[in-house]
Amino acid sequence: MAKPPADDAPRAPRRSGRPTSAKPPRPRAKAAAKLEETAAPPPPEPKPAPDTESAGAANPFDFPGADQREALETLSLNIAKAAMTAQAAIAEAALSQADRPAALSPDPFNVGPAMTSVMSSLASRPDRLFSAQADLFNRYMDLWASTARRAAGEEVASAPVKDKRFKDPAWAENPMFDVMRQSYLVTADWMNGLVSSVDDVDPRTKRRAEFFTKLLTDAFSPSNFLASNPVALKAMAETNGESLVRGMQNFAADMERGAGKLKISQADYGQFEVGVNVATAPGQVVWRDELFELIQFDAATDKQRAVPLLIFPPWINKFYILDLQPENSMIRWLSAQGFTVFVCSWVNPDVDKAGFGFDEYLEKGVYRAVEKVLEQTGAKHVNTIGYCIGGTLMGASLAHMAAKGDDRVSATTFFAAQHDFAEAGDLLLFTDEHWLNEIEQQMDAAGGVLPGAAMAETFNALRANDLIWSFFVSNYLMGKAPPAFDLLFWNADQTRMPKALHMNYLRSMYGQNALTKGEFEIGGLKVDLSKVKIPLYFQASREDHIAPMNSVYRSARAFSNAAVTLTLAGSGHIAGVVNPPSANKYQHWTNAALPPTLAEWQSEAVEHPGSWWNHWAAWLHDKSGDWVAARDPQKGPLPAIEPAPGSYVKVKS
Incomplete structure (x- = not known):
């Protein structure tokens, strides 16, 4: 369940001051907007310096170049304006929430x-x-x-400040x-x-x-x-209170954006548009049905490997985490290595798909996508990638294929994917039966889907200081504009989830650990991971708080009869995966063995600087057959429907 960064994602520098005139203003609550004309008066004309001997004690605020009394009046007016803006936003929120049902429980997390x-x-x-x-x-x-x-x-020595x-x-x-x-x-x-x-x-x-x-x-x-x-106090003094006014305008805008609930902005969302300056890798949608669009990306080399590569991203997020900008796009990088890259771009499900579960995502998702890739390329086999919860689905699908004798998938890579949930980290706290009942009622109230914002709030809570309070301080107390940061834009671009699929996932995986125990049923069969015998590559991240490295390690060992290669990357759930070699960041560890515990594996692992992508590419090339003439998405048996990134990825929740 790929989510937020964060943990680990590099932070973009913040911009201070007001937005430029070329940039559209952020929305703000109606009552707050009426206060625009109540701006603080302009600085007064310079006056003779006061007689310092008779002026009394110096004011605690220092306002160079302006009379202190006038500056304090400006400060007072701005503080009053900030208070009125906040009060108006809170009043509007209270009115908008008045006719909504009360919270399902005063203690939903038990x-x-x-x-x-x-x-x-x-x-x-x-x-x-x-x-x-x-x-x-x-x-x-x-x-x-x-x-x-x-x-x-x-002089008192103090310890270095580690808390940012x-x-x-x-x-x-x-x-x-x-x-x-x-x-x-x-x-x-x-x-x-x-x-x-x-x-x-x-x-x-x-x-x-x-x-x-x-x-x-x-x-x-x-x-x-x-x-x-x-x-924050210093910023307020230096700007005569304007920082606080901007902060409360940011607060009012976020209250309006959340329709009465505070929805803290983590990025300047107006700076990005899917298909324009994020998700720009060239390609074509070559298949579309009710569950997914299949995108084939353009070749970047004259020759490509014979075995195509099909990516199953998590349906909790959108696929373009693997195609944010050209310099950090894994999809572009894979194409440049000579692979024919396809991605399954999941639909953002609405209430009509509330009954879709793992069976639909297996038959109408994995199996159909594999079928269409082979039809488009003429290949007999395909290699696959499963990211996070997409990897959980892919692992269960491989076990189902093994039970049926289906050998169309010849090798699979898992990014930050869990199959053994015994040590799945703090997300286990959100999966006890008390909370699951609350979630189920929430999904029923929404017509059978979980709103995207609900999962975002859960992921944010896992790293509250980084994903909640840092933005609270910067946006509201300091009055800064949110950063123009592509990863945080993607992080806020959440999707809905069908009730049947999500509840089964939470209860079967987190609650019962059924997949590893051989008790998980999908496609009419109870599947056994030990039956999978194709080569597997597992990537884990050392600081991952969503798919903890120990959980991923246990998952790798659950495929006890497969040839498993595991690599541990530095950083976390996103930056640990999306780390191109050109960035020269972090490090990774390799060990050909797979002993009983992660601690044993780490004790013998070899550390390497930089990205793990080249290590993985060498493994993938070895599993991808001979070189063939490059494939053109517009010349295959499947007709090109529209250019990448397609339509499904643009649907907002």
Whole structure:
């Protein structure tokens, strides 16, 4: 389930200041828009400098080149305007939500029982609780002692700041903000450590409590509040409050975009258009039906490998993560290596496909796409790629093919794909039966599909500091425009999911781990991964929080009778996969063996600088047959329907 970056994605530099006149303004709430004319007055004409001897104490704000009184009036007006903008947006949101049904449950993630279990365990061990309290007291004493020495003029050495929320020098320069920062870090670390110290509750219950305690402590960071963020206060002072006005205009626009719910912008979405400056690899749609468009990309070499390559991306996201820009497009790179590249561009399903499940995605998806690729190329075999949940489907399909004696797929590559879900990471927290019932009701209310925004919120919660609070601070407290970043544009371009497919996936894979146990039924058969005997290439990423590397490793070993090659890449779920050799970033590890545990594999693995793509391409060339004349998508048996990237990828949720 490819999602967000992020984890790992490189951040684009942010732009500050107002948008240029050539750029269309961001939408904003109607009531807030009426306040445009309430702009702060222009700076006054220069006046003679005041008599500093009789002027009294200096104002804490320094406004060079302007009279302090006039500047403070400007600041006051801008603060008032910002407040009115925010209040208007909140009022409109309240009105828009008034006629909607209330939340299905006050505790949809079932956090209450988890916290009760943890607190009961702590209460039953008063000695441990007393020790924890004493530890917190000692930490505070150390903090206040160092603060007192610093106040007395003593140089106090401080540890390097690793938390990027507090990287700005302003946090350390002012003693008050420095104490606030350090006090928060002490308290947050203590709270999270206290919950983690519990050892006599169910491991999944404990992990739920740990996860939501971390969410809580992240939310209460002083960096997330204007009054306790020196960087935001400095920006407000330097701009006479205009940064705060812009921030509240951003807030109002995001409230309107979310139809009454705050939908934080992670990118300047107006800067990108699918097929214009993202998803631009040349090719043709050569097949279209109700479930997918089959895109064949243009050849970039005179000769191509005989065995074509078919990519099954996750249906949770759109395929153009593999074709963002020419310089980082895996699709263009594969074409340049001499492969005939096809991609299955899934439809963005609506309520008419609420009943589509794994059987439909097998028969009408994988099998039909394979059939059409072979028809178009005249080849007898095809190599496939499965990315994330597309890899889960592909693994189950290979087991189904093995059971039927279908040998049309000769080799498969898996990017960040899971088949064994025993150690599937924090997403397991969102798949207990209590939450699944909530999801099911939410999908029923939407007509049988899960809105794309629902999955985006889940992925964002997995990395709240990076994907929620960093944008909250930048967009609203600092008043900056969101960055023009292609990956974050793609990350927000979510798709819907059919109820039957999604509920079966969550219950069978995350809930029961049925695929690895040989208990998963697809296409009328219970499939067995051990029956798959074709060559497989697994790619895992060291910092992947969606498909954790240990989970991918267990998945690779589940294909116990296949010839498996595994590579571990640096970075995470997106940047670990989309890392072209030309970028010269990160690293990867290889090991020809596949011992029982990932730790054993890592202990003998060889580290290599840069991308893993060349290592994989050598493996793929060996599995792709002889060279043949390059194939033209417009001259095959299947008629070209329209140029890539097709129509399905452009459908918004």
